[in-house]
Amino acid sequence: MIRMVVNDQLRETKLHAATPIVDFLRSELKLCGTKIGCREGDCGACTIIAGFLQGNKIIYRSMASCIMPLINGQAKHIITIEGINLPQKELNPIQEAFIAVNAVQCGFCTPGFIMSLTAYALSEIEKTPQNAINSVAGNVCRCTGYKSIEKAVLQVNDLLQEMPTEFDAKIKWLVSHNILPSYFNDVKEMLQSIRSETSLTGNTQATIVAGGTDALVQRPEELLEEQISAIADIAQFKGTEIKDNKIWIGAATTVDEFCQNKEIAKHIPKIKDYLKLVSSPQIRNMATVAGNFANGSPIGDLSVMFLCLDTTLVLSQDGKKREMPLKDFFVGYKKVNKAENELIEQIYFPIPSANAHFSFEKISKRVHLDMATVNSAVSLKMESGKMEDVKIAIGGLGPTIRNMEKTCDFLNGKEISDETFTKANEIAQAEITPRSRANYKRLLVRQQLFLHLRGIAPDALSLEVLK
Amino acid sequence: MKNIDSKMNVRGESLYLDDYPVKEGCLHAVVYGSPVAHGRLKSLDLSEAKKMPGVVAIFTAKDIPGENQIGSIIPDEPLMADEEIHYKNMPTALVVARSEIEARRAIHKIKAEIEELPAIVCPREAKEKKKFIVAPRTFKMGAPEDLWDKCDHVFSGTADMGGQEHVYLETQGSYASYMEDGSIRVQSGTQATSYVQVGIQKVLGLPQHMIEVETIRLGGAFGGKEDQGTPWACLASLACYHLKKPVKLVLHRLDDMRMTGKRHPYAFDYKIGFSKDHKIMAYEVECYQNGGASADVSPAVMERTLFHGGSSYFIPNIAITVYSCRTNLPPNTAFRGFGGPQGMFVLEAAIFKAAHELGIDASVIQEKNLLYEGSNFPYGQIAWNCDAKKSWEQLHQECDVEEVRQEIEEYNKTHQDSKKGMAIFPLCFGVSFTKTSLNQGFSLVHIYKDGSVSISTGVIEMGQGVNTKITQVASDILSIAPERIRIHPTNTTRTANASPTAASTGADLNGKATQVACTQIKDRLIKLAAKLLNIVDCTRINLQNEKILLDGRATEIDWNHLILQALEERVKISELAHYATPQIYFDKTKEKGHPFAYHVYGTALLVSKVDCLRGTYEIEKAHIVHDFGKSMNLDVDVGQIEGALMQGIGLMTIEELLYNEKGTLVYDNLSSYKIPDIFCAPKEVIVSPLKSKPNELALYGSKAVGEPPLCYGIAAYFSIVKAMQAFNSKMDLELSAPITHQKVMETIYQKLC
Secondary structure: OHHHHHHHHEEOOOOOOOOEEEHHHHHHOOOOOOOOOOOOOOOOOEEEEEEEOOOOOEEEEEEEEEHHHHHHHHOOEEEEEHHHOOOOOOOEEEEEEHHHHOOOOOOOOOOOHHHOOOHHHHHOOOOHHHHHHHHHHOOOOOOOOHHHHHHHHHHHHHHHHHHHOHHHHHHHHHHHHOOOOOOHHHHHHHHHHHOOOOOOOOOOOEEEEEEEEHHHHOOOOOOOOEEEOOOOHHHOOOOOEOOOOOOEEEEEEEHHHHHOOHHHHHOOHHHHHHHHOOOOOHHHEEEEEEEHHOOOOOHHHHHHHHHHOOEEEEEEOOOOOEEEEEEHHHEEOEOOOOOOOEEEEEEEEEOOOOOOEEEEEEOOOOOOOEEEEEEEEEEEEEEEEEEEEEEEEEEEOOOOEEHHHHHHHHOOOOOOOOOHHHHHHHHHHHHHHOOOHHHHHHHHHHHHHHHHHHHHOOOOHHHHOOO | OOOOOOHHHOOOOOOOOOHOOOOOOOOEEEEOOOOOOEEEEEEOHHHHHOOOEEEEEEEEEHHHOOOOOHHHOOOOOOOOOOEOOOOOOOOOEEEEEEEHHHHHHHHOEEEEEEEEEEOOOOHHHHHHHOOEEEOEEEEEEOHHHOOOOHHOOEEEEEEEEEEEOOOOOOOEEEEEEEOOOOEEEEEOOOOHHHHHHHHHHHHOOOHHEEEEEEEEOOOOOOOOOOOOOHHHHHHHHHHHHHHHOOOEEEHHHHHHHHHHOEEEOOEEEHHHHHHEOOEEEEEEEEEEEEEEOOOOOOEEEEEEHHHOOOOEEOOOOOEEEEEEEEEEOOOOOOOOOOOHHHHHHHHHHHHHHHHHOOOOHHHHHHHOOOOOOOOEOOOOEEEEOHHHHHHHHHHHOOOOOHHHHHHHHHHHHOOOEEEEEEEEOOOOOOOOOHHHHHHHHEEEEOOOOOOOOOEOOOOOOOOOOOHHHHHHHHHHEEEEHHHHHEEEOEEEOOOOOOOOOOOOOOOHHHHHHHHHHHHHHHHHHHHHHHHHHOOOOOHHHEEEEOOOEOEEEEEEHHHHHHHHHHHOOOOOOEEEEEOOOOOEEEEEEEEEEEEEOOEEEEEEEEEEEEOOOEEEEEEEEEEEEEOOOOOHHHHHHHHHHHHHHHHHHHHOOOOOEOOOOOOEEEOOOOOOOOOOOOOOOOOOEEEEEEOOOOOOOOOHHHHHOOOOOHHHHHHHHHHHHHHHHOOOOOOOOOEEEOOOOOHHHHHHHOOOO
């Protein structure tokens, strides 16, 4: 039995743990305001908000309900558009803003946008115009062309400027400003009443599911016939910590939690910009860092980043643990070096040194939130003007992401110069064998190598080397 | 007035097909699509699939009691593959189960034995093999073939334009119920209730009155549900007919993308000749339309390519030929613009190429050759109230084009990594169905005893705000509050034989019919009021704000009272009105006539910035002067412009519709086929109404606005190419849309890698 608070009511269901939560909401609860647009988390029409208790507050996040396994709703507050509607057909100020600036046409995507913005209001994210726009980046609209939506979003952002940041005060403010219905004042109590500690099931045959964002896209039908071992909410697997000069990330740490981490931001200042290219807020709020590795995608953006951060995985099965460098983990197209039910329990990488540089590049068909054609990450240290400890990880060029070892060997100990770049590119080109769209990918490898190096030494390279 | 649906929309209360409450025992259907693009179906083994849990029945072409035929223009489209398979994922069997997931599981157990035949995916290849959907057609004016020697400059070349997936956010679907008398009631996600009704009639062999089709609203359609809402309704009805149970069929996004047709990809060969002073003297173009496996609406799309092949220009000697080519792709279909953008693109490409060769800016040629008052279209219609030059000039007044050009030049001089480009696009789009008989609309208006009003028309609301405009019409004529008016779902029992909601004509045809109906009722009410007030001269009576005025002064009679009296006095307060666009005709034997009620003009200027290191781009600015006539609702109409612009930009830039040589759609889901997101929107969009006259054939003088502005997206393409040229002036000028990031990269570095 899975229990959760849906809007203002406690709900129980016997549906299978891997049922997409949208089906529970729409079919069983008849809450049809949440729409199904793609069933792969790419359109945002199914956006809901999930809240979980953390200490004395509820952490609310937007999620793509079409790829959220039901079990991950356990003991949470699940909010659908019906749950933010005011009684008596009144409109809340977010809904009013959408109408005022004509940001509504066919209306199919609209509840999703409104839920993303409501999640933004509920979140701790700083209320800036750019953050407000970013909050709806995972919602597509085919009718309006977005200009009116931008206006509505910015209006809502203005409205939120006066909102207090402390949780209880914030909820009170949102309720008193008619952005949320009054039952929100009582949700914490309801959640406390169904609070449950989850732990790993002893069932070694069960399929491990974390965020579910890959599993529910790739094999939704099969999952419904399997036993599920859900790890998303197991406390021991959550969080990011610094220990022994290393950054440790738990198996259930979401991409969002990872990039909100202040320690990470200190060492990889542009992490949030990079992640904006990678996935939508809804997916970042659900997907785990470890899941990106487990998927074994040849273009995994996070896998590329972590590969050049010298990452090690801690794998566990039946209480037995082993460690494996990430570089040995990817063995073939979507094939990884672990047993089926072996869990990536932890991930760690050494804290980058003060003189370290890290950069990420990605080219895809659409600039934001798209699968990479080629993606790459570079980390290196500058020691008296020379590159040391160069690591280049690249994706999109074969069955797995990989290190560019020969190119790295060459670059070690060199200064950044036109000559260095030209030679490095020759080596890199010899090191790769792209299969599809080969010319384009070779070109992208050259360009990305250039961009990485120029990012470190902006004046050392001239565009002439590309001609 | 704001869109009347918007309150329900923002509360998530609007019902779309998948939200309708279903009857108990409702079954769910999933379509099995053929695994190959072309072949002979030897056998279909359903035995294992039938044994799967929850499966109730599996239907194939053999179970069709009527005709296995749903082609709306030409009868060349089987509902389900029988002996031959014409495209990959062609519906071949229908699994009906207690739940969708059970039906989906059973699909995987179906085994088809197929003798695979070579597939044709390229329209040029189909043309070589003379595989045509209909015979080629040519629109001709003057004699371009005699002019080439007299031209000072002649250029020729090829161009390509890719197709586009609709990505309506709501996928296709239908829900069919079996009624007591054996009739079928279908709720359908269609733009054309009557097409669905006719389709089911053919497939089930039932008379049309036994089939009721209803549509509340669509979560986007853009043409994709004009003809292609029909198969899913027919399939659901087929199962419902046999099982006598309600059946729901809603396509999964993957099935929707793989099974349905798209905007037609085109290939072109062109030749264009100029005088010394850059007047276009002659233009010839051959267009190869990729029609897919069956006609669908391809012949009509082909027609609009012919009509818009001259775009916004007067070209005295012109010949436009279109080959509608049959290939092994899903039948390509209507999509906002409907062949128009393709015809316009190739001419812009020819002009761009010529300008490049001549060392001038394309805008020099564009401006010199704009249509003018009284000039001829190649199809015989004369350009009256022609605002091509006016919109060009208004754009230049509002936006200092020279200054923009200089700013761009300055930017390009000072920036090496990124370059900017600008392009202008003049628009001329004809409004009316090119098939004259479709230009009719119906409206059924009832006034009830309490004074509330119900309106049913043949139009489908899909976000374009047409029901809002119809509410405005009724509210204005009857002079009552909009809240008194309710627009009913579109239903074949209330409006028979409705034309599809397409060709941007929905508001004109159905709004005008509503205008007629309301006016007739109003006339009777005024007569009644005159009688009640003992007045002989009805012109002294008027309705205003729910009051009856005599000589402009309020009387004691209000709307409610008047309606009660009408019933008392046995005055008819219902009306079914019909509207047929006057003046239009077209003679296909001569390819001449007056097919359009009017034309919509406009001019757009777009500025793009290309990141020359990454091959990516953004649209910085779009300034559009658009001919609304006299807009009756700018809230709705500006939204249409902005949305169409973005869709047009998507078409010309990032949206890559790709089939491999086997006829498999390569990017077949929303994670690989990318439509514009919020970051793709131009940084600045200015939409400015053209100072033009209202057109009497447009509803309230407010010109149709659905499709024309999509064509402004063409300027995005050329602005990006201009920016690319600023980076590499020697690059090859291959004019092939969309200009994907890959094409940008490969083109600007082509001499180098």
